[in-house]
Amino acid sequence: MAKDNGIGASVKRREDARFLKGRGRYTDDMNRPGQTYAYILRSWSAHATLNSVDTSAASAADGVVRVFTGKDIEEAGLGGVPCGWEITDKHGNPMKEPAHPILAIGKVRHVGDPIAVVVAESYQQARDAAELIEVDMTDLPAVVDMRTAETIGSAVHDEATDNLCYDWELGDGEATDKAFAEAAHVTTLEFINNRLVANPMEPRCALGDYDEDADHYTLYTTSQNPHVIRLLMGAFVLSIPEHKLRVYAPDVGGGFGTKIFHYAEEAFVTWASAQLKRPVKWTSDRSEAFISDAHGRDHVTKAELAMDAEGKFLALRADTRANMGAYLSTFAPCVPTWLHGTLLAGQYLTPAVHCRVRAMFTNTVPVDAYRGAGRPEATYLLERIINKAAQELGMDQAELRRKNFIRSFPYDTPVALQYDTGDYDATLDAVLEMADYKGFEARKAESAARGKLRGIGLSCYIEACGIAPSSLVGALGARAGLYEAATIRVNPTGSVTVMTGSHSHGQGHETSFAQVVSDALGIPEDQIEIVHGDTDKIPFGMGTYGSRSLAVGGSAIVKAVDKVVAKGKKIAAHLLEAAESDIIFEDGQYKVAGTDKAKAFAEVSLAAYVPHNYPIEEIEPGLEETAFYDPKNFTYPAGSYLCEVEVDPETGKVEIVALSASDDFGNVVNPMIVEGQVHGGLAQGIGQAMLENAAYDEHGQLVSGSYMDYAMPLASDLPSFNVETAEGTPCTHNPLGVKGCGEAGAIGSPPAVVNAVVDALRDYGIDHIDMPVTPLRVWTAIQEASVKQAAE
Amino acid sequence: MSTISITVNGQQKSGTAQGNTLLVDFLRSELKMTGTHVGCDTSQCGACVVHVNGESVKSCTVFASACDGAEVTTIEGMANDDGTLGIVQQAFHEEHGLQCGFCTPGMVMSIADILRNNPQPTEAEIREGLKGNICRCTGYHNIVKAAQSAAATMAGARQAAE
Ligand code: FES
Ligand code: FES
Numbered sequence: 030m031a032k033d034n035g036i037g038a039s040v041k042r043r044e045d046a047r048f049l050k051g052r053g054r055y056t057d058d059m060n061r062p063g064q065t066y067a068y069i070l071r072s073w074s075a076h077a078t079l080n081s082v083d084t085s086a087a088s089a090a091d092g093v094v095r096v097f098t099g100k101d102i103e104e105a106g107l108g109g110v111p112c113g114w115e116i117t118d119k120h121g122n123p124m125k126e127p128a129h130p131i132l133a134i135g136k137v138r139h140v141g142d143p144i145a146v147v148v149a150e151s152y153q154q155a156r157d158a159a160e161l162i163e164v165d166m167t168d169l170p171a172v173v174d175m176r177t178a179e180t181i182g183s184a185v186h187d188e189a190t191d192n193l194c195y196d197w198e199l200g201d202g203e204a205t206d207k208a209f210a211e212a213a214h215v216t217t218l219e220f221i222n223n224r225l226v227a228n229p230m231e232p233r234c235a236l237g238d239y240d241e242d243a244d245h246y247t248l249y250t251t252s253q254n255p256h257v258i259r260l261l262m263g264a265f266v267l268s269i270p271e272h273k274l275r276v277y278a279p280d281v282g283g284g285f286g287t288k289i290f291h292y293a294e295e296a297f298v299t300w301a302s303a304q305l306k307r308p309v310k311w312t313s314d315r316s317e318a319f320i321s322d323a324h325g326r327d328h329v330t331k332a333e334l335a336m337d338a339e340g341k342f343l344a345l346r347a348d349t350r351a352n353m354g355a356y357l358s359t360f361a362p363c364v365p366t367w368l369h370g371t372l373l374a375g376q377y378l379t380p381a382v383h384c385r386v387r388a389m390f391t392n393t394v395p396v397d398a399y400r401g402a403g404r405p406e407a408t409y410l411l412e413r414i415i416n417k418a419a420q421e422l423g424m425d426q427a428e429l430r431r432k433n434f435i436r437s438f439p440y441d442t443p444v445a446l447q448y449d450t451g452d453y454d455a456t457l458d459a460v461l462e463m464a465d466y467k468g469f470e471a472r473k474a475e476s477a478a479r480g481k482l483r484g485i486g487l488s489c490y491i492e493a494c495g496i497a498p499s500s501l502v503g504a505l506g507a508r509a510g511l512y513e514a515a516t517i518r519v520n521p522t523g524s525v526t527v528m529t530g531s532h533s534h535g536q537g538h539e540t541s542f543a544q545v546v547s548d549a550l551g552i553p554e555d556q557i558e559i560v561h562g563d564t565d566k567i568p569f570g571m572g573t574y575g576s577r578s579l580a581v582g583g584s585a586i587v588k589a590v591d592k593v594v595a596k597g598k599k600i601a602a603h604l605l606e607a608a609e610s611d612i613i614f615e616d617g618q619y620k621v622a623g624t625d626k627a628k629a630f631a632e633v634s635l636a637a638y639v640p641h642n643y644p645i646e647e648i649e650p651g652l653e654e655t656a657f658y659d660p661k662n663f664t665y666p667a668g669s670y671l672c673e674v675e676v677d678p679e680t681g682k683v684e685i686v687a688l689s690a691s692d693d694f695g696n697v698v699n700p701m702i703v704e705g706q707v708h709g710g711l712a713q714g715i716g717q718a719m720l721e722n723a724a725y726d727e728h729g730q731l732v733s734g735s736y737m738d739y740a741m742p743l744a745s746d747l748p749s750f751n752v753e754t755a756e757g758t759p760c761t762h763n764p765l766g767v768k769g770c771g772e773a774g775a776i777g778s779p780p781a782v783v784n785a786v787v788d789a790l791r792d793y794g795i796d797h798i799d800m801p802v803t804p805l806r807v808w809t810a811i812q813e814a815s816v817k818q819a820a821e
Numbered sequence: 822m823s824t825i826s827i828t829v830n831g832q833q834k835s836g837t838a839q840g841n842t843l844l845v846d847f848l849r850s851e852l853k854m855t856g857t858h859v860g861c862d863t864s865q866c867g868a869c870v871v872h873v874n875g876e877s878v879k880s881c882t883v884f885a886s887a888c889d890g891a892e893v894t895t896i897e898g899m900a901n902d903d904g905t906l907g908i909v910q911q912a913f914h915e916e917h918g919l920q921c922g923f924c925t926p927g928m929v930m931s932i933a934d935i936l937r938n939n940p941q942p943t944e945a946e947i948r949e950g951l952k953g954n955i956c957r958c959t960g961y962h963n964i965v966k967a968a969q970s971a972a973a974t975m976a977g978a979r980q981a982a983e
Contacts, residue, residue, distance in 0.1 A: 041914055048922025049910040049929065051856015051896035058855035153839075230860045230868060230923040230957050282858075282923030283957050315861040535921030535958045705917050705963060712960030736865040736955070744951040744961040749944070774960075 035548040036765075039701035042540045043554075044533075053280040056234040056251045061308035064236070065094050067298060068155035069311065070145045070162050071320060072137035075173070075392040075729020076183070077166035079136055082145055086161040092154030094305055096162070097297075098145045099134035107131060107300060110293050111265040112357040113257075115506040116195045116366055116388070124195035124388070127186035129356040131266070131293040131300075137166065138185055138355035139392050140730055141320025146297060148309055171392040171729035175329055175350040178389045185355055185390040194353050194362065194388040199370040200444050205383035208344035212335035216418040222406045223800045224327035224352065224723040225716075226739060227399045229534075231282020232313040233322060237298030241306055245273050248299045252278040253288045253532050254572020257509070259564050261291040261359070267300055271564075274299075278562045281534035285713070286398040287322045288534065289574045290359035294321075319734040324723055325399020327352035328365065328406050334414045340422055342433045344381040345373055347410060351388045351396075358397035362388060367505050368403025368493070374442035375411040376453045376489050376667060377433040382443045392729040398574065400713055400775040404492040409800075412488040412780035416787065417796050426487045426784070427461060439761075446493060448665045450758040452693065457489060459691035460669040463751055469673070482676040483686075484789025488781035490670070493663035494769030495580030495760075512659035513577070514569040515585035517546070517593050519652035521638035523631025524556045527589075530570020531582030532562050536706070536771065538578060541699045545583055545765065549590040551617025552630055568655050576769030579698060580664045580760065587764040588656035596652060597633045603644040604628050604636060664760045664768040668692035672781035676789045681808025683719060683786055689751040690777065695759040695768040703770045707752045710774020716742040717775070718782035719801050740801075794818065825889045829854065830898025838885040844878075845869045847885035848895060856896040856926050860955065867954030870927040870934075871895045877934035879953070896926035899933065908978075909933050909971045918967035920958035927954050932968045940979075941972055 032038035047053055084096040110129040117123060133142050145162050149155035170183035178192040185192055209215060236249040246269055252258050255276040262276075263269045281288060298309040313321065328349050335344040351365030370384035401408075419429045431454065440448045461467075469485050476483035496502065499510035516528040527546055531538055543557040550557075560566050573582070594614050601619030602609040611622050620627040636643060637652040673687040690707055697703050720740035724732045733739040759766030779800060786802045787795060793814035798806050825847065826835040836851035848854045848871070857880055860868035869880040872894040899907045906914060909929050919925040928951070935942060935950040942950065947968045948961070956964060 042917065044922070045914045045919060046906065048919055048925050049896075049906055049913055050900050051854070051926050053856075053922050055855075055858075055923065057859075058849075228957055229921070230866060230955060231858070231921065232860065281921065283921040285957070314859075315863065315866070537920070701917050705920060705959060708960035708962040709920060709958045710960075713957070736861050736863050741955050741957070742960075743955065744948040744965065747948075747961055749965065750960065750962050 034554055035544055036698050038544065038699065040540055040544055040554065040699055042537045044537060044539045055231055055280045055282055056236060056249050057312045059236055059249050059279070061236065061238050064308040064310055065148045065150060065305065066152040066155050067301070067309050067311040068147045068152065068159050069143045069294070070147070070159045071317070072133065072140055072142040072144055074137055074166055074168055075140050075171040076169040076185070077137050078169060079133055079144070080165040080167060083163040084145060087147055087158040090154070090158035090161055092150040093158045094148045094150065096145060096147050097132065097301065099130060099132040102131050103134055107296070108266045110291060110296070110356070111261050112362065113261065113359045113508050114363040115508065116197055116362040117506065118195040119198045124362055125186070125189040126357060127188045131296050139394055141394055142355065143293060148301060148305065173391055173393065173725050173727055173729050175352050175389045175391060178391055185392055189390055192390045194357070194390055196387050197366050198383065198385045200383040201381055202383045204381040205344045205346055208381045209333070209335045209346065212343050213338040214336045214422060216334045216414055216421055217331070218414045218417050218797060219331045220413065220797060221799045222326045222328040222330065222409055223717060223721070224396070225325045225399055225721050226319055226723050227285040227287035227322060227325055228741060229283030229285055229288065232315060232318050233288065233292065233294070234312040235295045235298045236308060236310040237302035238308040239303040239306065246299055246303065247275045247277065248295055249277050249279065250295050251281050251288050252276070253281065253284040253534060253574055254570065255532065255562055255564050256530060256570045257572050258291050258295060262296050262299065266296040275565045277564070278532060284534045285400045286325065286402055286574060289572065290323055290397055316735050319739065320394055320731055323358045323395045323397035324354065325396060326406060327396050330410055332410050332414050334418055336418060340424055340429050340432055342377055342379040345379050347373060347384045349386045351386055352393065353388050353390055354393045354395035355390065356395050358395040361395060361397040363506065364398050364403040365406070369407045371444045371446050372404050372407035372491065372493060373411060373444050375408070376435060376491050378435050380443060384444065393725055400710065401772040402575065404772065405776045405779060408488065408490040408776050409780045412490065413783060416486065416784040420791060420796055427457060427466065430487070430489050431457065447662060449662060449761040451665060451667050452758050453489060453667060456667065456669040456691040456693050456755050459753060459755055460671045460689050463691060463753060464671040464673065464687060464689040466671065476675050482678055482789040484674050484676065484785040484787065486672045486781045486784025486788055488670045488777050488784060490773070490777035491665055491667040492772060492776050494576035494666055495660050495664040495763070496575040496577055497660060497663050499659050509571070510659065511571055512657045513571055513581040513585040514655065514657045515582065515589045516568050516653065516655040517586070517589040519593055519634045521635055523552065523634040525550065525552065526558045526560060527586060528560045528567045529582050529586060530567055530572065531578040532573040534573070536573065536578060537699070537702045541579065541702055542583065542586060544698055545586060546590060549587060550630060551615070576771040579765065579767045580763055580769050581658060581660050583765050583767060584763045585656050585658035588658050589654045592654035592656060593652060596648060596654065599644060599648050600633050600636050601628045604633070604642065661762040664695065664763065666692065666694050666768040666770065666773055668773060668777060670777040670781040672778070672785040674782070674785040674789055676786060676807060678811055681804035681811065683802060683807060685715065685748050685782065687751060688748060688778070690774065691753050691755055692770065692773050693755045693757045694770045695757050696766040697754055698767065700754060703754055704752050706770045707774045708750055710772060711750055711778050712742050712747055713775040714778030715747060715782055717800055718779040719803070720746065722801050823886060825885050827888050827890070828892045830894055840884065840886055842885045843881055844883045844885045844888055845880035848880060854895055854897055858923055858926055860923065865953065865955065867927040867931060868924050870930040870954065872930060872934065877931060896929055899929055908974050912967040912971035912974065916963045916967040916970055918959065918963045924954060924956040928956065928964055932971065935968065936972055936975060940975060
C-alpha cells in the first residue's frame with residue numbers, strides 16, 4: 030500500500046498554498062523604503078572599442094539619481110566578476126582568465142554587455158534617461174563561429190589572441206589510437222549541440238539595501254545559492270566581509286542552472302546602494318534576460334566509435350569545441366571538461382576513451398551550466414553515435430547497447446569516475462516493456478498506411494550528480510568545497526526547525542526534507558519547518574544545482590539528526606537511569622533496550638531546555654546540532670528513455686507520439702515530486718531536440734532573442750509522458766541511498782528524440798540531423814536525400 | 822497621472838497611473854498585489870493573466886486606464902471565502918501542477934477561463950487552450966492533469982446541484 034507520510038510517500042507539497050494564492054514572495058515582490066530603480070544600458074554591438082560614454086544629459090533628466098559607467102567602477106577599485114573553476118590545459122598551463130568588469134571598461138564584448146546604469150526614482154524615468162546617454166563606439170570584427178575563432182584574427186580578449194581559453198584532454202590517447210587501428214568498424218559523427226537559453230519563468234532580479242547605521246549590506250536576489258554569492262561577491266568583487274553582508278534568495282521562480290552564477294547586476298546594486306545610501310532595485314525583462322543570463326550547451330563535436338566485428342566497443346574518441354562566450358561565467362570552464370569528458374563511458378564497457386576540448390572565447394553571451402551541464406552533451410554524443418553505429422551495422426539499437434553494458438560494480442571508467450552501483454538492464458527492460466518496443470513494427474506499418482513515417486529512438490543515459498567530494502573537485506580546479514551544511518534546531522516542546530544550505534526554487538524541499546526528518550525523528554511532518562535561502566539564518570550552504578540537494582544537502586540533514594539523537598540518548602539515559610549504551614531510539618521514543626521504559630522525543634527535548642534533572646556535568650543544555658556533509662563520490666543516476674515519433678514527409682513536421690522513461694534514482698523520498706522533476710526535464714530536453722535554438726548571426730546579434738523567435742516548448746508541443754521510477758539500486762555511499770533526479774529528463778531525452786526522428790527517416794539513407802529537428806531541417810534533409818537517391 | 826478605480830476581487834480599489842501604465846504594473850506596484858507576475862515583454866508567457874469583466878486577459882497587454890471602473894479578478898481572489906483553495910487551485914495542489922510557482926497564477930486563471938468556456942475539454946483542447954501560458958518547470962503534464970481533475974470536480978458539483 031502506498032505510504033502517506035515519511036520517506037517513499039507522495040506527500041503533497043506544503044509550499045503550494047502560498048503560490049496558488051498569489052502569496053509567493055519572489056525577489057521582485059520585495060520593495061524597500063526609499064527604493065530607487067536601475068536600468069542598464071547594454072551594448073547593441075557584439076564587439077567594439079568603447080571610446081566615450083557621455084552621461085551628462087541623462088544625469089540631468091527627470092528623476093535621475095545618478096548614472097554610473099565603467100569609469101566609476103574602475104575608480105572605486107571594484108573587482109571583476111570572478112570565475113569559480115580553473116582548468117589546467119593539456120600542457121599543464123592554467124586557462125586564460127581575462128577580467129570581467131561589472132560595467133564595460135574600454136571595450137564591449139557581446140550584445141548585452143552593460144555599458145552604463147541609470148538609477149532613478151522610477152523604472153520608467155531610468156529607462157527614459159538611458160536613451161539620453163551618448164555612446165561612441167568603434168566596431169571590431171565579431172568572433173562568432175567557434176570553428177574559425179582561432180584564425181579569424183580578431184581577439185575577444187588581448188590575453189587570448191587565438192580566442193582559446195584552454196585546450197584540455199582526458200583519457201589515454203595512445204590506447205585509444207591503438208584500439209582504433211585494430212577496429213573492425215569505426216563510426217564517425219559530427220554534430221552541433223545547440224546553444225540554449227535556460228529561461229526560468231521568473232526573470233532575474235536584484236535589490237541592494239545598505240544600512241548606513243549598521244554598516245551592513247543586504248542583497249535580495251534570484252539565486253540558487255545565496256552563500257556562494259555572498260562568498261564570491263563579498264570576497265572578490267566588493268571586499269565586504271561576510272558578517273556585513275546578508276544575501277537572501279526568497280522564493281525563486283525556477284533556476285535550471287542560470288541562477289547559480291554570480292552576476293554583475295548583483296554586485297552593482299549592492300555597491301550602488303551604499304554609494305547612494307538608498308536601496309537600488311534591478312529587474313530584468315525577458316529580452317534583457319536573453320542577452321544577460323548565461324546560456325547553455327553550444328558544442329561543436331566530432332566523435333568516433335571503434336568496435337570489433339561483433340559490435341563490442343573498443344574505444345571512443347571525442348573532439349569538442351565548447352563556447353565560453355565573451356567572459357568566463359562562474360562554473361563555465363568545468364562544464365565541457367569535468368562534467369562532460371568524464372561521462373563519456375556512459376553505461377558501457379569501453380576500454381579506452383579520449384576526449385579533447387577546446388574552450389573558445391566568442392563575442393556572445395557567456396555560456397555556463399544549464400540543466401544537466403555537460404552531461405547532456407556527453408549523453409547526446411554517445412547515444413547518437415551508438416544509434417548511428419547500429420544503423421551502419423544493421424543491429425538493433427537495444428541489442429548493441431546491451432552487448433556493451435557495464436554489469437559489475439564498483440566500476441572504474443577510463444575517464445576518472447568510479448560508478449558505485451547500477452543496473453542498466455533493468456531500466457532498459459522496463460522501458461522496452463513500457464513502450465511496447467516489440468509492437469513497434471506493427472505501429473510503423475499502420476503509420477505508413479496513413480502516409481506517415483514512424484521512428485523509435487532509445488537513449489540510455491548515466492549522469493554524475495551530487496557534486497562532489499571537495500578534495501576531488503579541488504584537485505580538478507574548483508575554487509570552493511562542495512559539501513553541504515544543515516542545522517537541526519529542536520525546540521523545547523519538540524518541534525524542529527531545519528536550516529539547510531540547499532535552496533529550493535521549485536524542487537519542493539520544504540516538503541521532501543520534512544519527510545526525511547520526520548522519518549528519522551519519528552515526529553509528524555507538521556512539527557518540522559524547513560528554512561532555506563537566507564545567509565543570516567543558515568550556517569552555510571553551497572546551494573542547489575547538479576541534482577545535489579537530497580544527496581548532499583539531505584545527507585547533511587541526516588548527519589545533523591544523528592548528532593541530535595546521540596545527544597538525546599545521553600539525556601534519556603540520565604532520565605531513565607540507564608546506561609547510555611542501552612538506549613535505542615526508534616519511532617520517536619528513546620527506549621531502554623529490552624524493557625518498556627521509554628521517553629518520548631519531546632520529553633527529552635524539554636529536558637534539554639529545562640535541565641532540572643539533567644546530566645549537566647557531562648553535557649550542555651539545549652538541543653541543536655549542525656553538520657557538514659562532504660560527499661565521498663558522485664552519485665550515478667541512470668536510466669533508459671524511448672521516444673516514438675511520427676514524421677510527416679510532406680511537411681517535415683515531427684510529432685512525438687510517445688515518450689517513456691525508466692529511471693534509477695536509487696531510493697526515492699517523494700515519488701510525486703521526483704516524477705514532476707522528470708517531466709520538467711523531459712520538456713526541456715524535447716525543447717532542445719525539437720524547438721529551441723539560441724542563434725547568432727555573423728555580426729554577433731542574437732537572432733532568437735525573445736519569445737517571438739526562441740521557441741519555448743508549449744503545452745501544445747508536448748505529449749503526456751510515461752514515466753516510471755525503477756525499484757533502483759540505492760547509492761552506496763550516502764546515508765539516504767539517493768542519487769538525484771533533477772536533470773535526468775533533460776539529459777536522457779534529446780538523443781532519444783533525435784534517434785527516433787533519424788530512425789523514421791532511415792529509408793532515405795539519412796543518418797543524422799542536428800538539433801533542433803525543426804520541420805524545415807527534416808523537410809530539407811528529406812529533399813536532399815531524395816535528390817541523392819534519385820541520382821544513384 | 823490620473824486616478825483609476827477598479828474592483829479587484831470584489832473590493833473597490835483606486836490608485837494613480839500614467840496613461841501608459843500597464844494593468845499588471847498597476848496591480849503590482851500601485852495596489853501592491855504581487856500575485857500576478859511578469860514573465861516576458863512580448864505578451865507570450867501568460868504569467869500575468871487576470872480576468873477583466875469575466876474575460877481572461879493578459880494584464881501586460883492592457884493599460885490600467887482602460888480598466889477604470891472594471892471588475893478584475895486576480896489569483897488572490899481565487900480561493901474560497903473561508904480561505905481554502907478554490908477548485909482549480911486545489912486541483913493544482915493534488916496533481917502537483919506547480920513547481921516554482923511563477924507561472925502558476927497565470928495558469929490557474931487561464932484554466933479557470935478554459936473550463937468556463939468549455940466545461941469538459943479534451944486533453945488536446947486543454948493543451949491548445951494553454952498555448953498562451955509558458956511553464957518551464959512542469960512540462961505541462963501535471964498542469965493538464967490538474968485541468969482535467971478540476972473539470973471533473975466541477976462536473977460533480979454541477980451534478981450534485983441538479
Ligand atoms: S507578462 Fe504578460 S504575457 Fe508575459
Ligand atoms: S511552475 Fe515554474 S514555471 Fe511553471
